[in-house]
Amino acid sequence: MSDAFRSAVAGPAGRMEYSHLPQTTQSFENALEKARNGERLTVDDGVELLTTGTGSAEIDYERKEKVLRIADRRRAETVGEEVTFVANLNNNVTTACNTGCQFCNFKNTAEKFESTHTGDHGGFTKTPDESRETVRDAVERGIYEVCSVSGLHPGLVLDDDHAERLEASDRSDLNYRSPAAYDVDPGTYCEQIEAMSVDGVHVHSMTPEEAYHARRGTDWEYETVYRRLRDAGLDSVPGTAAEILVDEVRDVICPGKIGTDEWVASMEAAANVGLPMTATIMYGHVENEMHRVQHLDVIRDLQDRTGNITEFVPLSFVHEQTPLAEHGVVESGASTDEDELMIAVSRLFLDNIENIQSSWVKYGDAQGLKMLNCGANDFMGTILSEEITKRAGGSYGEFRSFEEYCDMLSAIGRPPVERSSDYEQRRRVDPESDRIGPRLGPRADGTPLVE
Ligand code: SF4
Structure with missing residues (x-):
């Protein structure tokens, strides 16, 4: 299987045969000058900065430092010195999936969840009631x-209307099976959103890929889907499932997922019904620097049209225990230099998105803090539980208390600020307080999330 997969995705020399390569007609010096002057960067400019010059295959450390310094200055001019974070909980509904993305270990083939299957599948599905209980506990803690x-x-279907249509359909290509066939019924997407919407807590859910799943087999517009979800309690949309928004890369790492155009259409629909959203990139696997910057270009265009993207989140690929690593297609993720340049070029290229996130789950604490001097200004969230990264081999823990945030940010001389998901509410956290906990959530009173 390893050889078959490799030969399906790689050329004879083991390199991907792509039509988009990191080659430009720009020079590093010109691109750097444009960045320094705050001019809008082209894709070629971005590639020059990300590679520290396409004339050499190696990263030039002096040039890298120049890019990081300019990005850090841009961060300071755009959002100042404050570092934000949100008190949040991850509540994933199910690990059942048969999409087969090559970078993902957060899945257990869905057949194993059927009632007729014997043996442990190692995953989980939550009913809407179970989701409600998990969220209620976290809301009381202060998320x-x-x-x-x-x-x-x-x-999983959007709602009862969707279920009726899928039950009546004789198509076999819809990735639908009646919930009655499974050991646990996940309910519908709308029921799950409604259940999680405890006491008005902010519900951040329904990626473009999930929205596609929630309209499969129908001719519904994405706006119809997002409107129904919004009415059920959805507050904002994670722009994940983006990976790399260049189809020749998606064809390799996630051929079962929607293409770039569909992803963009779904996000645009979410914006059209008034939902704020985030955007991400997952880099450091089989893509090259041209793909990374083309991805940034798709996001910047989307933001020019919508203005609804509140933050951009670069996610460094965690390769351990993924099919890409198991099949020998990748041996590692991005290097630290590449990570730093990705943050910096995101800041410089995305001149219309205010907030760039440093993910401590992906980078670890020390490097995560360093990213706050490379162009990032947001340090993610508390994450009361985080299955996705753990199951893909991440090793940086699952929870950050407010106290830890204060200690870490004080160490680099930056003010800690609790934020709302849409960044509209901000509150400086006083590290000297004897009750260092969240205060913005519906039940938050300053008590630590976990005693
Ligand atoms: S990334 Fe999402 S869609 Fe792809 S296999 Fe993993 S859980 Fe399924």
Whole structure:
């Protein structure tokens, strides 16, 4: 299988045969000058900065430092010195999925979740009641946001209307199976959103890929889907499932997922019904620097049209225990230099997105803090539980208390600020307080999330 997969995705020399390569007609010096002057960068400019010059295959450390310094200055001019974070919970509904993305270990083939299957599948599905209980506990602890991203369980549908249409359909290509066939019924997407919407807590859920799953087999517009979800309690949309928004890369790492155009259409629809959203990139696998900057270009265009993207989140690929690593297609993720340049060029290229996130889950604490001097200004969230990264081999823990945030940010001389999901509410956290906990959530009173 390893050889078959490799030969399907790689050329004879083991390199991907792509039509988009990191080659430009720009020079590094010109691109740097444009960045320094705050001019809008082209894709070629971005590639020159990301590679520290395409004339050499190696990263030039002096040039890298120049890019990081300019990005850090741009961060300071755009959002100042404050570092934000949100008190949040991850509540993923199910690990059942049969999409087969090559970078993902957060899945257990959905057939194993059927009632007739014997043996432990090692995953989970939550009913809406179970989700409600998990969220209720976290709301009482003081969270502001629940973030929910799940596998594409064949029994999950948008609502009863959607279920009726899929039950009546004789198509076999819809990735649908009646929830009655499974050991646990996940309910519908709308029921899950409604259940998680405890006391008005902010519900951040329904990626473009999930929205596609929630309209499969119908001719509904994405706006119809997002409007129904919004009415059920959805507050904002995670722009994940983006990976790399260049189809020749998606064809390799996630051929079962929607293409770039569909992803953009779904996000645009979410914006059209008034939902704020985030955007991400997952880099450091089989793509090259041209793909990374083309991805940034798609995001910047989307933001020019919508203005609804509140933050951009670069996610460094965690390769351990993924099919890409198991099949020998990748041996590592991005290097630290590449990570720093990705943050910096995101800041410089995305001149219309205010907030760039440093993910401590992906980078670890020390490097995560360093990213706050490379162009990032947001340090993610508390994450009361975080299955996705753990199951893909991440090793940086699952929870950050407010006290830890204060200690870490004080160490680099930056003010800690609790934020709402949409960044509209901000509150400086006083590290000297004897009750260092969240205060923005519906039940938050300054008590630590975990005693
Ligand atoms: S990335 Fe999402 S859609 Fe792809 S296999 Fe993993 S859970 Fe399924």
